[in-house]
Amino acid sequence: MIADLHIHSTASDGRLSPLEIVRQAEDAGLSHIAITDHDTVAAHLELREAGIIDNSMSKLSIIPGIEFSTDLPWHEVHILGYFIDIDNMKLRDQLEVILNDRLRRSRTMVEKLIQLGYSIDYDSVLEFAGQAMAVGRPHVAKVLVENGYFKTVSEAFDVLLAKNGPAYVPHYKLTPEQAIRLIEQAGGIAVLAHPGLIGDDNLVLNMVKAGMRGLEVFHPEHDQAMTSRYLDIANKYNLKITGGSDFHAIPGRYPEKLGEFTISAALVDTLSM
Template sequence: MLTADLHIHTTASDGRLSPTDIVKEAIRAKLSYIAITDHDTVDGLLQLNEMTQSIPDSLKIIPGIELSTDLPENEVHILGYHIDIHHPELRNQLNILINHRHERAKQMIDKLNQLGYSITYERVVELAVYATAIGRPHVAKALVEKKFFSTISDVFTTLLSKDGPAYVPHYKLTPKQVIDLIKKAGGVPVLAHPGLVGSDDIVLDVIHSGICGLEVYHPTHDERQIQKYHEMAKQYHLKITGGSDFHAIPARFPKQLGIFTVPADLACELQKPSTHECS
């Protein structure tokens, strides 16, 4: 059976593998479709554009993105599939988001220094290596390097969680703004991991805002949630997607591509016109 993974992160945001290595792993796992969905950036996809001739016909790469939204108490992330990565309005908004990410990192580092954790912005950028979208994991990596903590998870638990003493919120768009932006860029907006949103009322609000699909299959969803969101997608005539949310983090499931997959039919359906009002 042909398989797909429609939620993958690279070193362009907070993943541990480069776009090139992701392609190699996808080929090794014999995946037919993958979607690169980095946070707030398409730079990983731009890198892959330069090596299209070396990508076999057996592997199709769907250009995507994952954008956070301005709902502080809830984890509302929206995936965009088949976006035009050169679309002017999209690129302009991504530049704004990236600049705010850097400012946010500086503010977190200032807070950490005041708390006695001496790290520098320059070192965080160095540790981020190829990342365009600098985030909390890169700051946490600097703290682990200085041996303030043993693991990145410990840093988040102690300092960088949403109620942590060094947390700084970052600039976000509303769900409606994100949905509209993805559509303008020719893409298909899909609500990521609805089970992590924290409220099905908010899931319904996002549906009524014009979302085109639900990520029904996600490593954090149990069978009950899968069934619930599958039925919800059918009820509202939404596309059904799924993916591993792969970051190549050893302590996080899945540890490698190909362990958590969905049928390739779901990737094919993303290319078909929607019957939902999202279109």
Template sequence: MNTFVNRTGCDLHSHTQASDGMNTPSENVQMAAERGLAALAITDHDTVAGVEEALQAGKRLNITVVPGVEISTMTGGTDIHVLGYYVDYHDSVFLERLAELRRTREQRNTKILQKLRELGIEVTMEEVIEGLGRPLGPDESIGRPHIADVLVLKGHALDLRDAFDRYLAQGAAAYVPQPRIHPTKACEWIREAGGVAVLAHPGLYGNDKLVRTIIEEGAFKGIEVFHSDHGKPEEERYSAMAEEYGLIVTAGSDYHGQRQGQVFHGEIGSRQVPVEVLNQLQQARETIR
């Protein structure tokens, strides 16, 4: 039984060095404990490599760590992110599926670097990995933010946002589309790994009609209503949508750490839901088994 002391809030979206976050899993958990959270989810992109370390830190610091993942998918020409909570992070089938997604990401990175070379910008994968300041660990992945760091370091962009706007965002000069699975497929993978699927930051897609279409396919059990990039109008709109479709309301800072002096997307604990939401997720997980 978890003891929350007087803690009441849960931040259910954070990233670590296992994907494109700046901090170790232990550091994320430490920050969550210092900020009085009851629980923190570790939801790295297409990997669960940071979960075990975070769980151990959670035991030391008396804070619940929710094992999670954020899977990159696509439908209707739009990148959609699917959060998976309470996944079995030892499940061999699930791990291989995530590994395949990371291999696809690696192929995309190679193509991005080639496009940059064609633009007269020389960035090597060795430089990108060197920019981590540490060896790349097993099952960890390189993403566009890592490439952006090198672009800034070499003077080709002012900051992370400028690097994306000029070169890496959809429609930019070195953008390369990545083959992705459908959101419903990601939900199936999460369910088969014993977890529950939640639609991440719907406000970032700029298409509520698409959001409704995805929800109506019936694979999601929750929706991230409160997110660092959601304002009050988005929170109200998606709260209503959650009630309409009977979805669990979740919240997440989407913390990635500090890059070039800026926190991306928000600080740990900046978006929270009460601990009762953990029970709702657990119940939904049991229902779909």
């Protein structure tokens, strides 16, 4: 039995719809998945509406999850939440605040780009976002690419949209401590996402002290040395051990399909204990 506990859908910045993710996961033989969209539980609401969640006929177990982008002075820290109550009112109210700020931010970025001489409009950004609740820089970048200003989304980021770039706009984020508390209030388990990408193991330890209950040890961008180091830290501090593909279904970005990067489903059992 194999699992993938870090997946993004079209509800945030992924390329596959929640239903497409479920079908691909089933075809790949996964037993457990967690859809962990940025700052939204819209994918889980959609799957529940479609009768997919808690379907006793399916061999696939879908864990309700989320990924919060939180802010520190010199770092962005991503925090995963597992087994959350998607109907929790404190959670839903906070997500509404974040959603509204994302929309404000996207509109302001478009205004900046127009001032810089780029002929794009806000409606096009929303059109590219589609069903995404977490509208953000990737959608703005796609419009820039579509309009012929750049060849790739990465190029648009590098030139304009990266932090402190000419069209960058900061947005409202929770602190790591606030995200941890919110996940706990929603009955979930807070896990530090891809610690190797933070670049500061002292900060990782600070997050453990702040109340983090798990560590994403297994991730496509963790090399063997990182994986061993974070496995040691997880064991030393009695943390839950998780992992996932950080799947977005982006061509050329590993993994391109679900099932190419997996973890043992036995870790799901220890996560829920």
